Amino acid sequence: MSFQGRITRAGGTKVKRALGVQAALEWAFRVEKAQLELPLPQDVTEEGFGFGLEYVLLQRAALGCKVDGGQHKIGGYTHEDAEVIAATVAGIPDSLGGKRMAIRVAELARAGLTPDWMPGAVPRCVPAEIKRNRHGDRALSIVVGTERVLVKGKWRSVEVRACPVTFSPDAQQIVAARRAYCDWWHALGWVREGLLAGSMLREIDLTGMLPKEAPWNL
Structure with missing residues (x-):
């Protein structure tokens, strides 16, 4: 006004x-x-x-x-x-x-x-961290453990990764x-x-x- x-x-x-x-x-x-x-x-x-x-x-x-x-x-x-x-x-x-x-x-x-x-705000689940580069945005993940898997007849240890999330706005x-x-x-x-x-x-x-x-x- x-x-x-x-x-x-x-x-x-x-x-x-x-x-x-x-x-x-x-x-x-x-x-x-x-x-x-x-x-x-x-x-x-x-x-x-x-x-x-x-x-x-x-x-x-x-x-x-x-x-x-x-x-x-x-x-x-x-x-x-x-x-x-x-x-x-x-x-x-x-x-x-x-x-x-x-x-x-x-x-x-x-x-x-x-x-x-x-x-209009409602809580939305979003990645806790975002990595930005020339190819765009990518959610950052962290290692939460390891698992042994059989790959082409051989057992290998592989990382188990997860993407931490948060609610924004909470x-x-x-x-x-x-x-x-x-x-x-x-x-x-x-x-x-x-x-x-x-x-x-x-x-x-x-x-x-x-x-x-x-x-x-x-």
Whole structure:
């Protein structure tokens, strides 16, 4: 979904724009370049003493910053509604993933993406290792034993080889990807409810639209 320009006014009257929560998040973080201001840990003062490495990394990831500085919106203005949305995301409770989920929600919105729930994925049995050369791909095999066989009247020892296999993707990977999607979905639901309860959005009419809860069941 693409967003062009800023929410506009017509004839001096504010025109509310109807958006679902995912679209509103993408507008706030992708178009308006809203930044996530995460709350300080309880043992951290505002002067900056006691910052742990994990907290610093979380802050940099949230802001999309490199070590030598951040990214700033041209003109320096972020729409008030976008700031409200970002502040709500920053308040995602620990029961729904807390700061890490807030960062995840913001990153996905900034990129205009939905979590990869591995659509159509099923475990498939494949060779554990593949050898590639100019003739193509060949599954690698290993020696698992020896047998004596009669060849042209003579007994010979021959290797018994087998091809180790694995499942890719395995069932655990698929389950983990879909669990992560569900966690994101519940976080979006919380953000939506928080924005509606706060009633602070001036130019966005937040609709009840949410992404599909379990798209793999359709």
